[in-house]
Amino acid sequence: MMKTWKIALLGLGTVGSGVMAILHTHAERIRKQTGARFEVVGILVRDLQKPRKIEVNQSLLTTEIEAIWHREPDIVIDAMGGLDPTLGFIEEAIRRKCHVVSANKEMLAAYGRHLHQLAEEQNVSLLYEASVGGGIPILNTLSQQLNANRVTRVFGILNGTTNYILTKMEEEGLSYEEALRQAQDLGFAEADPTADVEGYDAFNKIQIIAHLCFGGHMQALTSERTGITSVRTEEIELYGKLGYRIKLLAAAERRGAAYGLRVVPTLVPYSHPLAGVKNEFNAVFVTGDVVGDLLFTGKGAGALPTGSAIVEDILNAVRGNTFTPDRETYAAQEDSGNAEEWTEAAEARAALFTLSKQAGDPAKFRLLSFLSSEAGFLHSVDTLESEQSVHVAAILSGADTHVLQAFADHLNADLRLRAVLDDSLAAASREADVTFHL
Numbered sequence: 536m537m538k539t540w541k542i543a544l545l546g547l548g549t550v551g552s553g554v555m556a557i558l559h560t561h562a563e564r565i566r567k568q569t570g571a572r573f574e575v576v577g578i579l580v581r582d583l584q585k586p587r588k589i590e591v592n593q594s595l596l597t598t599e600i601e602a603i604w605h606r607e608p609d610i611v612i613d614a615m616g617g618l619d620p621t622l623g624f625i626e627e628a629i630r631r632k633c634h635v636v637s638a639n640k641e642m643l644a645a646y647g648r649h650l651h652q653l654a655e656e657q658n659v660s661l662l663y664e665a666s667v668g669g670g671i672p673i674l675n676t677l678s679q680q681l682n683a684n685r686v687t688r689v690f691g692i693l694n695g696t697t698n699y700i701l702t703k704m705e706e707e708g709l710s711y712e713e714a715l716r717q718a719q720d721l722g723f724a725e726a727d728p729t730a731d732v733e734g735y736d737a738f739n740k741i742q743i744i745a746h747l748c749f750g751g752h753m754q755a756l757t758s759e760r761t762g763i764t765s766v767r768t769e770e771i772e773l774y775g776k777l778g779y780r781i782k783l784l785a786a787a788e789r790r791g792a793a794y795g796l797r798v799v800p801t802l803v804p805y806s807h808p809l810a811g812v813k814n815e816f817n818a819v820f821v822t823g824d825v826v827g828d829l830l831f832t833g834k835g836a837g838a839l840p841t842g843s844a845i846v847e848d849i850l851n852a853v854r855g856n857t858f859t860p861d862r863e864t865y866a867a868q869e870d871s872g873n874a875e876e877w878t879e880a881a882e883a884r885a886a887l888f889t890l891s892k893q894a895g896d897p898a899k900f901r902l903l904s905f906l907s908s909e910a911g912f913l914h915s916v917d918t919l920e921s922e923q924s925v926h927v928a929a930i931l932s933g934a935d936t937h938v939l940q941a942f943a944d945h946l947n948a949d950l951r952l953r954a955v956l957d958d959s960l961a962a963a964s965r966e967a968d969v970t971f972h973l
């Protein structure tokens with residue numbers, strides 16, 4: 536006889552409604568593919584009177600978690616988000632031997648290790664594809680399809696809101712504030728955008744990825760988080776002239792027995808596939824020691840892409856699959872360097888100096904002369920004049936940031952430094968191929 540799996544859905548907002556829609560529209564296909572039926576037996580919400588985006592049987596809705604447990608679900612889906620009371624509900628679900636599927640990046644970044652331990656003790660599945668990259672099957676790939684490979688690096692665009700804002704700033708010449716307002720009007724950004732624009736959301740996601748790829752035995756040796764609130768339109772224009780687009784990149788990189796995490800606005804050359812990832816799309820690069828580079832891209836949020844990831848995880852759970860953080864242990868003597876070496880290892884940097892117009896041409900020429908002879912290896916430089924200011928942007932290798940700052944202070948200039956993702960620069964600095972665009 537065909538088994539019917541009982542599902543409890545915690546939350547019926549954007550994601551929960553997407554899950555309900557897919558379970559309804561794809562019920563027949565799912566039944567044929569899995570040989571199982573799925574029945575939603577209860578839905579936890581905060582407000583029973585709230586108008587819903589999707590029509591559901593009112594008797595399914597409850598505000599009481601006890602009513603959910605009373606219906607004895609086999610699978611609990613967390614589409615409500617937050618830490619409290621969600622974490623307690625998920626712990627209870629695992630204790631009750633329910634499989635858990637979650638979209639909750641905040642909870643998984645903070646308590647993923649703990650929840651994996653509980654799930655292992657109770658022998659239930661814990662899957663959370665929807666928490667990173669919306670519908671992109673990145674966590675399933677990392678956890679289940681790259682087991683022989685040792686993943687050395689994962690990086691990409693993990694936040695659709697900031698990618699949308701940066702795209703609009705570039706394509707429509709909008710200021711950060713204007714692009715944010717537009718994103719809010721279109722529903723791509725929250726009324727309180729802090730989690731997205733300050734990089735917390737992307738950082739949670741890269742932490743989840745790092746836990747899966749590097750397991751519980753490794754330590755994060757360095758971590759850095761900078762959002763996009765400091766990105767200016769002139770900067771986008773000037774780096775555009777040098778052949779780069781600014782993207783908020785999240786990266787997790789293994790070095791020996793440790794790893795580093797970073798979320799920072801980064802210059803990506805136009806020729807790189809990540810430069811072409813626009814608007815609300817996400818993209819993730821994975822490097823495995825055997826397979827080499829892989830690229831995944833797709834919609835990083837929204838009811839249907841996120842709902843798709845959840846429904847696929849439900850099917851994975853009934854097949855007996857679960858996510859498993861990397862189990863390999865690394866010998867302590869394996870070289871992992873130290874935090875300082877990691878920071879210095881950044882191959883190239885972009886520096887944007889802003890001088891007041893009053894400082895005049897002499898200051899600009901002193902700066903250009905400094906950049907071309909004393910600041911490090913100069914790959915390219917360009918200038919842009921606005922009403923009040925002169926902006927000078929340079930791509931440099933091996934520059935000492937303290938020296939750059941000292942020179943900026945000396946000229947009363949403002950200095951902004953950015954990371955650069957450009958593998959070709961290392962070769963260029965070796966060949967001493969300096970390009971000027973003046």
Ligand SMILES: NC(=O)c1ccc[n+]([C@@H]2O[C@H](COP(=O)([O-])OP(=O)(O)OC[C@H]3O[C@@H](n4cnc5c(N)ncnc54)[C@H](OP(=O)(O)O)[C@@H]3O)[C@@H](O)[C@H]2O)c1
Binds near residue numbers: 585598613
């Ligand atoms: N939106 C996306 O595209 C997206 C993408 C990836 C991951 N996620 C993650 O998915 C989760 C849900 O996001 P969402 O956008 O769907 O949120 P949402 O639209 O705000 O929906 C949250 C739902 O949870 C319910 N809820 C919240 N707190 C509750 C509580 N204490 N008790 C009972 N019910 C409660 C709300 O009930 P009421 O409706 O009665 O208020 C609502 O139905 C979050 O972890 C989010 O980070 C979202």
